[in-house]
Amino acid sequence: MAEPVIELKDVSFSAQNMDVVRNISYDFEGGKTTALVGPSGGGKSTVLKLAAGLLLPTSGKVLFRGQDISAMGRPQTLAFRRESAVVFQDSALWANQTLFQTLELPLKIHYPDMDKDERESRIAEVTAAVGYKRALHIRPALLSMGEQKLISFARALLCNPSILFLDEWTESLDDEAARRLVGIVRRRKADNNTILFISHDLEIIKELAEYVVMVIDGRLSLQVTGEEMEADRNVAKIVEKGISS
Template sequence: MKNENPHTENVVEVRNLYKGFGDMQVLDDLSFELRRGENLVILGKSGTGKSVTIKCIVRLLTADSGSINVLGHDVNQLKEKELNEIRQKIGFLFQSGALYDSMTVRQNLEFPLRRIKKDLSETEIEAKVKEALENVGLPEAIDKMPSELSGGMRKRISLARTIIVDPEIMLYDEPTTGLDPVTSHEISLLINDIQQKYKTSSIVITHDIECARTTANRMIMLKEGRVYKEGKPQEFEQTDDELINSYFQSQNVKNLKTT
């Protein structure tokens, strides 16, 4: 569980968001905010709209209605050039990691730098690559291919590639999925390290209760596409709410089965 977060400025504000697919209403009047410097964990059963929400924040999906304000800009109203400028300030760690299999680790990390930080010299690019790898604990992997890495290592390299462009906001989509409990805990601690070193504001989508406990300054639980409960981690742990207790118990059982 994280320390108290003193910051109150909102870097993301989601208001009255609706998103459906055909006859299925996934987000139904969803509202919440991400505060500067905090890790916000979003919990909820599959199909409650967690991943859809963060995809709407970067407009990989377009909301049907409502507003999403990111760093002072309504992303639903931005033209493509302005949207890309905002996206460059947001790091998105996908479940799969999404490394380029045909590139070495070095090339995977150089790629976003050359695209976004176009004024950097070759010496500066080299330094940034080494710094990012040091920060995820894998400096020795610099010339390896993704196929030579374990699942946990691939996740770390994906995280290095995300932070190398100095994002203000991080979006983590199930960062510990498919990892063993020890590696999952290492990734959770790394999320906290990134928060401290890069001063990021982060949304963490997870089913992993231990990840949530380790990383969260604040939690929200979604039910049927809207916020069911919001609070500090201890408020979720010390509640009489049957839905929340059953959710935590079911996820704890799943975690035990994987150990």
């Protein structure tokens, strides 16, 4: 068993006096791909954001390589952010910035010595990889939801992270675009990246997930390997029912 990269230690999270995540403990293995599944509103996106350090738990701890994320200083936090990237369900693009400015920002933060030509080259590389073909000097409001998702995915690739957090990352995409992104994730998986993803697409889960973790009502209700899900039709039915609700 590989060493955990992200560890949730008895983690709970509350918002607006409501318990969203309840006493979850789970180790995400380094170099493995884990699907977080479950019904809409069950808490899986919150679990992903906690694992990514975007939310701090109300109680419990989230560890990155053994270090409490909430206790990390600026250098450690920057290193974590450079090594990891998130694709948000709503894309989360800056409304008042052009696409180029949105994509350029992570490179300016994490690679301050990179010159403009290098930044432009890297941005062109990742946008071509995801299949985005329109201009970059426009704002997100001019894009379709699918195009926004492509830019969000391109942004996640910019710093070549070894940890990816993907929330409904193929949503709003046509089949061709979705398969392109699945192919990128498949290659990242082959390169032993650590990947946590949320999807309601059973075929994508079957294709990519080495582990499947179901979150219902803020609690872990099922933990299986992808192989176990493939081998046991009853388990597959539970997962299928969970992602369709």
